[in-house]
Amino acid sequence: MLLDGKCPSGPLSEKWERHRQNLKLVNPANKRKYTILVVGTGLAGASAAATLGELGYNVEAFCYQDSPRRGHSIAAQGGINAAKNYPNDGDSIFRLFYDTIKGGDFRAREANVYRLAMLSNNIIDQCVAQGVPFARDYAGYLDNRSFGGAQVSRTFYARGQTGQQLLLGAYAALMRQVKAGTVRLHPRSEMLDVVIIDGEAKGITVRDMVTGHVGSYAGDAVCLCTGGYANVFYLSTNAMGSNVTAAYRAYKKGAFFANPCYTQIHPTCIPVSGEHQSKLTLMSESLRNDGRVWVPKMNGDKRTPNEIPHAERDYFLERKYPGFGNLAPRDIASRSAKEVCDEGRGTGSSGFGVYLDFEDAIKRLGESVIRERYGNLFEMYDRITGEDAYKQPMRIYPAPHYTMGGLWVDYNLQSNVPGLFVLGEANFSDHGANRLGASALMQGLADGYFVIPYTIAGYLAQAVPGRVTAAHPAFIKSIEDVNSLTKKLLSINGKKTVNDFHRELGRIMWEHVGMARSEEGLKRALKLIPELRSEFWQNVKVPGSSENLNQELEKAGRVADFLEFGELMARDALNREESCGGHFRVEHQMPDGEAKRDDKNYCYVAAWEFKGLNYEPDMHKEPLTFENVALAVRSYK
Amino acid sequence: MNLTLFIWRQKGRDTKGSLEQYEAKDISTEMSFLEMLDEVNEQLIKNNQEPIAFDHDCREGICGMCSQVINGVPHGPQQRTTVCQLHMRHFKDGDSIYIEPWRARAFPVIKDLITDRSSMDSIIQAGGYISVHTGGVPDANAVLISKENADTAMDASECIGCGACVAACPNGSAMLFTAAKITHLASLPQGQIEAARRVCIMTEAMLQNGFGNCSNHYECQAACPKGIRVSFIAKLNREFMKAHLKDSV
Numbered sequence: 001m002l003l004d005g006k007c008p009s010g011p012l013s014e015k016w017e018r019h020r021q022n023l024k025l026v027n028p029a030n031k032r033k034y035t036i037l038v039v040g041t042g043l044a045g046a047s048a049a050a051t052l053g054e055l056g057y058n059v060e061a062f063c064y065q066d067s068p069r070r071g072h073s074i075a076a077q078g079g080i081n082a083a084k085n086y087p088n089d090g091d092s093i094f095r096l097f098y099d100t101i102k103g104g105d106f107r108a109r110e111a112n113v114y115r116l117a118m119l120s121n122n123i124i125d126q127c128v129a130q131g132v133p134f135a136r137d138y139a140g141y142l143d144n145r146s147f148g149g150a151q152v153s154r155t156f157y158a159r160g161q162t163g164q165q166l167l168l169g170a171y172a173a174l175m176r177q178v179k180a181g182t183v184r185l186h187p188r189s190e191m192l193d194v195v196i197i198d199g200e201a202k203g204i205t206v207r208d209m210v211t212g213h214v215g216s217y218a219g220d221a222v223c224l225c226t227g228g229y230a231n232v233f234y235l236s237t238n239a240m241g242s243n244v245t246a247a248y249r250a251y252k253k254g255a256f257f258a259n260p261c262y263t264q265i266h267p268t269c270i271p272v273s274g275e276h277q278s279k280l281t282l283m284s285e286s287l288r289n290d291g292r293v294w295v296p297k298m299n300g301d302k303r304t305p306n307e308i309p310h311a312e313r314d315y316f317l318e319r320k321y322p323g324f325g326n327l328a329p330r331d332i333a334s335r336s337a338k339e340v341c342d343e344g345r346g347t348g349s350s351g352f353g354v355y356l357d358f359e360d361a362i363k364r365l366g367e368s369v370i371r372e373r374y375g376n377l378f379e380m381y382d383r384i385t386g387e388d389a390y391k392q393p394m395r396i397y398p399a400p401h402y403t404m405g406g407l408w409v410d411y412n413l414q415s416n417v418p419g420l421f422v423l424g425e426a427n428f429s430d431h432g433a434n435r436l437g438a439s440a441l442m443q444g445l446a447d448g449y450f451v452i453p454y455t456i457a458g459y460l461a462q463a464v465p466g467r468v469t470a471a472h473p474a475f476i477k478s479i480e481d482v483n484s485l486t487k488k489l490l491s492i493n494g495k496k497t498v499n500d501f502h503r504e505l506g507r508i509m510w511e512h513v514g515m516a517r518s519e520e521g522l523k524r525a526l527k528l529i530p531e532l533r534s535e536f537w538q539n540v541k542v543p544g545s546s547e548n549l550n551q552e553l554e555k556a557g558r559v560a561d562f563l564e565f566g567e568l569m570a571r572d573a574l575n576r577e578e579s580c581g582g583h584f585r586v587e588h589q590m591p592d593g594e595a596k597r598d599d600k601n602y603c604y605v606a607a608w609e610f611k612g613l614n615y616e617p618d619m620h621k622e623p624l625t626f627e628n629v630a631l632a633v634r635s636y637k
Numbered sequence: 638m639n640l641t642l643f644i645w646r647q648k649g650r651d652t653k654g655s656l657e658q659y660e661a662k663d664i665s666t667e668m669s670f671l672e673m674l675d676e677v678n679e680q681l682i683k684n685n686q687e688p689i690a691f692d693h694d695c696r697e698g699i700c701g702m703c704s705q706v707i708n709g710v711p712h713g714p715q716q717r718t719t720v721c722q723l724h725m726r727h728f729k730d731g732d733s734i735y736i737e738p739w740r741a742r743a744f745p746v747i748k749d750l751i752t753d754r755s756s757m758d759s760i761i762q763a764g765g766y767i768s769v770h771t772g773g774v775p776d777a778n779a780v781l782i783s784k785e786n787a788d789t790a791m792d793a794s795e796c797i798g799c800g801a802c803v804a805a806c807p808n809g810s811a812m813l814f815t816a817a818k819i820t821h822l823a824s825l826p827q828g829q830i831e832a833a834r835r836v837c838i839m840t841e842a843m844l845q846n847g848f849g850n851c852s853n854h855y856e857c858q859a860a861c862p863k864g865i866r867v868s869f870i871a872k873l874n875r876e877f878m879k880a881h882l883k884d885s886v
């Protein structure tokens with residue numbers, strides 16, 4: 001089946017405006033009769049729930065943390081893009097649009113990306129009005145910096161805590177609506193199922209993580225804003241609780257999962273220090289502006305970095321990419337680091353790390369300049385590793401960071417299941433095969449503040465409010481299904497812990513479905529993952545009961561889903577016989593190691609439909625057409 | 638290294654808890670404190686015991702979820718560091734470590750080291766925002782804000798809402814938390830219009846939600862992992878005075 005993204009017709013710059021004019025409205029007096037269930041209160045969910053509440057809808061908002069202020073958006077450091085062109089350096093909506101679509105390696109929808117670029121300016125206005133303390137210059141104007149390879153300065157930031165400040169802004173707007181009585185909060189609540197009645201999403205089933213009570217909420221529409229799935233790799237820069245469960249269970253209920261193989265691996269993270277490692281910490285990419293990346297030339301060289309003379313060091317990025325050197329794009333830098341470590345030249349106790357050396361920069365600029373530029377990062381590095389990067393090189397290694405794939409949505413952010421909307425990182429919409437820095441925050445807030453409030457009305461206006469209640473048999477069945485899954489998990493009482501399985505899955509994913517993928521490796525993953533999954537269901541040990549707070553049980557449910565989802569990722573990666581953005585197939589590369597895209601055969605979105613665990617999923621294609629940009633080949637030589 | 642841990646175990650809100658002793662063996666100095674607890678939990682599970690429940694999520698010191706009192710100090714011995722960022726190299730082989738939940742009237746224990754901190758959300762709900770709707774706002778550069786004020790707002794807004802200040806305060810007061818939000822918003826022109834009303838309802842909400850009064854112990858500042866300053870409390874007090882002066886005119 002060919003999927004239709006329902007992009008409006010007309011010139012690119014007028015599509016959204018025209019579409020908004022054509023969308024139906026819900027009568028103000030009727031709005032409170034509609035209940036909207038918003039799952040997730042990160043940037044996408046909090047902004048959506050607050051805005052829908054302001055409009056007068058009846059909103060129920062859910063998150064698994066103890067407060068909506070803790071969604072993982074809080075961890076974003078760098079900044080948020082907007083096409084304000086305040087520095088007068090030639091930026092425009094079209095340029096932001098073009099950079100984003102090119103950054104995504106021409107695997108995103110033109111109309112969506114253009115809308116995103118348009119709305120970027122409204123986001124900054126909105127956040128400033130809320131009191132987000134963006135950085136300013138001495139005259140009191142907003143400051144910008146450049147980020148992620150853009151040639152213009154369009155990134156707004158709040159020190160190294162942009163995500164935190166934006167989320168606190170959205171959280172504040174949300175709390176205002178809680179007080180106004182339009183939004184009801186359900187923290188420490190985990191969504192475990194979507195309830196579909198007559199083909200439309202009409203509710204969710206949720207476990208109260210404190211009492212263990214599993215119950216249902218009926219609504220007129222459901223918005224999933226549940227973030228990304230990088231934790232399928234076990235170690236990532238995501239939060240410990242980040243999961244695919246909400247999205248995956250929607251997939252099992254008929255929502256299509258688009259481009260699951262598109263994942264972003266960030267080159268500058270603090271390396272793994274041992275088996276005990278539970279998560280990875282991102283170090284700002286800006287470090288590569290002054291640091292030089294190297295490994296010893298000799299295999300297994302055990303000397304300390306300062307003992308290794310210059311002639312015996314391999315500055316591999318400078319060697320391979322003389323044009324861009326240490327600033328080569330994220331995917332290239334990540335892949336090269338993995339290659340040298342796989343050759344046995346990695347550094348640190350694990351052998352999985354490369355040096356990022358500031359010695360030359362300190363000689364050239366002086367320690368005080370480096371301290372001024374990166375002092376807080378050096379401090380963070382010291383806190384975690386106990387090493388002083390002014391005296392010895394940092395060690396860095398790539399880590400899974402962001403997932404471009406997600407539930408398939410049309411231009412209205414509606415999935416193929418009517419009434420089920422997906423926002424933020426959980427959908428697949430705007431970043432194609434690779435996301436540019438500072439554009440995820442922009443997308444989450446565009447979706448929540450400015451897109452969903454309009455598009456959801458188009459759906460609700462034709463739905464009778466309150467048509468179903470939680471007494472409907474479909475809800476009872478959903479609760480039974482969730483309870484029986486829980487019971488099963490608790491009854492196995494095997495020998496290995498949930499973490500043992502998650503770690504093992506992570507190893508398979510990293511090895512075979514990570515930065516460089518081959519047909520052979522992917523086929524191997526497709527064999528190993530189901531084996532591990534069947535072992536999980538025979539040998540996992542989940543202690544405790546379902547009737548109170550049980551963190552192992554929560555984890556077990558999430559890992560059970562990752563164990564199925566990993567297979568879907570591998571399948572998607574195997575199908576995509578090209579290299580594009582974050583997806584690199586070793587069979588498809590230029591002689592110089594650059595990704596080789598195949599626009600003739602793969603210029604489409606792959607959206608997968610669940611057919612049962614023991615059957616292969618069906619793939620539906622949404623062809624991507626480009627009317628306003630020419631498909632160019634990326635080159636960073 | 639090997640450690641002896643004394644950890645607060647409590648089954649539920651209404652049950653009594655106690656400190657239990659555990660041995661943590663072969664702990665690497667490279668582990669974070671929470672990774673050390675992960676390790677203890679893995680062993681407990683394998684020995685058919687219930688693992689220790691504790692809050693955590695980002696493990697990067699920014700979400701404010703982690704919350705443990707270590708040897709009597711909220712977030713432990715390292716200054717300006719959350720528990721999740723604390724590493725085991727700050728401990729020695731043979732150490733005994735006491736691990737307890739936040740202790741405050743406004744934070745009832747839910748289980749083991751996990752407390753209910755929704756009372757902090759209630760303070761924000763009362764008025765910790767600028768009352769602006771989505772849409773229809775002026776251009777972001779229409780109102781200029783001096784760098785100094787923007788920086789003060791940011792200093793205050795760095796609060797991660799973990800509640801260490803409350804746990805450290807002998808009165809269980811949320812004064813530093815509330816003052817940080819008041820300072821953030823009152824430092825900005827957009828926030829000044831509602832400033833008087835805000836300071837009154839937020840301090841009122843603080844008392845209504847079971848937090849104690851501030852009697853200037855300043856333990857809060859020492860415990861804050863983000864370096865939120867007690868000078869913000871003075872700012873709150875000034876805002877409070879201003880609001881009441883207005884009332885009496």
Ligand SMILES: Cc1cc2nc3c(=O)[nH]c(=O)nc-3n(C[C@H](O)[C@H](O)[C@H](O)COP(=O)(O)OP(=O)(O)OC[C@H]3O[C@@H](n4cnc5c(N)ncnc54)[C@H](O)[C@@H]3O)c2cc1C
Pocket residue numbers: 039040041042043044045062063064065068070071072073074075076077078079080162163189190191192225226227228237238239242243245246282401402423424425426437438439440441442444
């Ligand atoms: C370390 C780091 C740095 C980053 N830096 C930048 C940057 O500088 N610029 C940029 O643009 N982007 C950055 N990103 C990416 C960006 O932060 C995220 O993509 C974005 O914030 C995701 O927002 P979200 O609202 O979609 O999801 P999240 O903020 O992850 O929120 C997910 C929400 O869903 C809830 N949830 C999840 N599962 C369930 C469930 N089953 N039941 C109930 N609730 C559930 C959670 O409780 C949470 O509220 C960074 C990401 C990371 C990890």
Ligand code: FES
Pocket residue numbers: 692693694695696697698699700701702703719720721722
């Ligand atoms: S776990 Fe997020 S601050 Fe510690």
